[in-house]
Amino acid sequence: ASEAAEKDLVIIGGGVAGYVAAIKAGQSGLSVACIEKRGMLGGTCLNVGCIPSKSLLNNSHLYHQILHDTKQRGIEVGEVKLNLEQMMKAKETSVSGLTKGIEFLFKKNNVEYIKGTGAFADEHTINVNLIDGGETSVKAKNIIIATGSEATPFPGMTIDEEKIITSTGAIALKQVPKKMVVIGGGIIGLEMGSVWSRLGAEVTVVEFLGQIGGPGMDAEIAKQAQKLLGKQGMKFKLNTKVKSGEESGEAFKINVEAAKGGKEEAIDADVVLVAIGRRPYTAGLGLENIGIETDDKGRLVIDQEYRTKLPHIRVIGDCTFGPMLAHKAEEEAVAAVEFITKNYGHVNYGAIPSVMYTHPEVAWVGQNEQEVKASGVKYKVGTFPFSANSRAKTNLDTEGMVKFIADAETDRILGIHIIGPNAGEMIAEGTLALEYGASTEDVGRTSHAHPTLSEAFKEAAMATYGKAIHY
Ligand code: FAD
Numbered sequence: 001a002s003e004a005a006e007k008d009l010v011i012i013g014g015g016v017a018g019y020v021a022a023i024k025a026g027q028s029g030l031s032v033a034c035i036e037k038r039g040m041l042g043g044t045c046l047n048v049g050c051i052p053s054k055s056l057l058n059n060s061h062l063y064h065q066i067l068h069d070t071k072q073r074g075i076e077v078g079e080v081k082l083n084l085e086q087m088m089k090a091k092e093t094s095v096s097g098l099t100k101g102i103e104f105l106f107k108k109n110n111v112e113y114i115k116g117t118g119a120f121a122d123e124h125t126i127n128v129n130l131i132d133g134g135e136t137s138v139k140a141k142n143i144i145i146a147t148g149s150e151a152t153p154f155p156g157m158t159i160d161e162e163k164i165i166t167s168t169g170a171i172a173l174k175q176v177p178k179k180m181v182v183i184g185g186g187i188i189g190l191e192m193g194s195v196w197s198r199l200g201a202e203v204t205v206v207e208f209l210g211q212i213g214g215p216g217m218d219a220e221i222a223k224q225a226q227k228l229l230g231k232q233g234m235k236f237k238l239n240t241k242v243k244s245g246e247e248s249g250e251a252f253k254i255n256v257e258a259a260k261g262g263k264e265e266a267i268d269a270d271v272v273l274v275a276i277g278r279r280p281y282t283a284g285l286g287l288e289n290i291g292i293e294t295d296d297k298g299r300l301v302i303d304q305e306y307r308t309k310l311p312h313i314r315v316i317g318d319c320t321f322g323p324m325l326a327h328k329a330e331e332e333a334v335a336a337v338e339f340i341t342k343n344y345g346h347v348n349y350g351a352i353p354s355v356m357y358t359h360p361e362v363a364w365v366g367q368n369e370q371e372v373k374a375s376g377v378k379y380k381v382g383t384f385p386f387s388a389n390s391r392a393k394t395n396l397d398t399e400g401m402v403k404f405i406a407d408a409e410t411d412r413i414l415g416i417h418i419i420g421p422n423a424g425e426m427i428a429e430g431t432l433a434l435e436y437g438a439s440t441e442d443v444g445r446t447s448h449a450h451p452t453l454s455e456a457f458k459e460a461a462m463a464t465y466g467k468a469i470h471y
């Protein structure tokens, strides 16, 4: 083992949480090292999450559109063929470009990159099992744990990432399955289900609850999303629980029954995607050596300044509380480093946007209507359909709507929900509005360029405090 060197900050995990904290610390003049065991920076998001899934979503959408939506636009194409291997290569090019970019940013900001698995030896020392062999150890004044999350397994089903897969297998299948069953109709189930459905698989999504979309999605929007994804060919079994899966030859039989008990049936599948959520990952960290424990959901417990009960050890990202989102991890990374360097930091957990990158996209920020109703606050709702928006009509892409929920007395925005083309980009304006405590009238009286999809956003705001012009 090499001799231990002391750093101002050592970060365990080089995912979005860890690498952003490392860059921010380097920029702030701290001596900093980041330990990552994957051999690549960027964590789940860049390597097997956000980025590869969005590459496949984008290109499978293009393929699907060329197959089904060119004639009315005056484009006649010849034979259209899927080259899945090339589609996967395009995905890998995006991933490797971005992960290498972070290595460059580490160099630029004087971050030491240690490739290996870190484990606590004591409260200030981390031993690292190096990827290239051997060991080293680092001492640190401050430590940030950013070890992320992993897919929650389904009891009784052994993941092989080829036939019984998590999202990691779902971004790397070598051929299009004939029949795919997706267990869990949350964001991963719907995004990855969309990809394989567009490429030709018959996809059935089995969801325990009465609504798709996972936690947070507005019920009215979720209903529309289900209708539109259904039109594209996806099948849904809601209020249904998976009891077991059994192999039958090359394929599987997935036995399901009504969530409240009763009717049973079997669905055939040649690939089963398990997408029932993710859980914090802290295995092998040596937490027992420093007396830190996780809660009943496996999360590391922290206070408002991201500190564990050992105040120099902080935790950010998927392995602690809050939504498992890359941009949430990024906000926490900046705030945690600011707490170290300046004693203050800030994340507004009420204004973290969510986006589902299907077509159309679904995006939201703030509270949904079910939540506002349950809170007892008097509220009003304004909506505007993309079918009445000039740009959406021009683009022949008119499905969906924008929905504002505002306080009935003050007009302050409580939540914004969009289903439609480019919803994921449009929600940034909603997030800014919420962050600055805007009213729907503030948005409705702001000029939006014509002809843009964002005029639907403005008109939905107008419909909340008064009337929309074009609907
Ligand atoms: P991670 O990204 O999981 O990074 C943790 C890193 O720590 C890993 O690289 C791991 O190897 C490393 N590590 C763990 N233990 C050790 C150790 N002992 N020593 C050294 N290294 C260690 N979020 C979005 O916001 N938008 C999206 O579009 C989106 N799409 C997704 C699609 C999929 C298929 C999945 C699975 C997730 C997606 N997410 C998305 C969620 C997003 O990926 C996570 O919220 C984000 O990666 C969390 O960052 P993190 O740094 O906390 O954890």
Ligand code: NAD
Pocket (backbone or CB within 6 Å): 183, 184, 185, 186, 187, 188, 189, 191, 206, 207, 208, 209, 212, 213, 214, 215, 240, 241, 242, 275, 276, 277, 278, 323, 324, 325, 354, 355, 356, 357
């Ligand atoms: P999720 O929590 O979004 O959805 C899981 C779904 O599975 C829920 O609807 C739940 O009711 C259902 N479910 C749970 N157990 C079930 C069972 N036994 N049978 C049937 N249904 C069951 O989780 P996910 O889709 O696995 O995603 C994991 C995490 O990754 C999420 O936190 C998500 O935010 C993140 N992610 C984000 C994006 C994005 O931002 N676009 C994309 C992918 C993943």
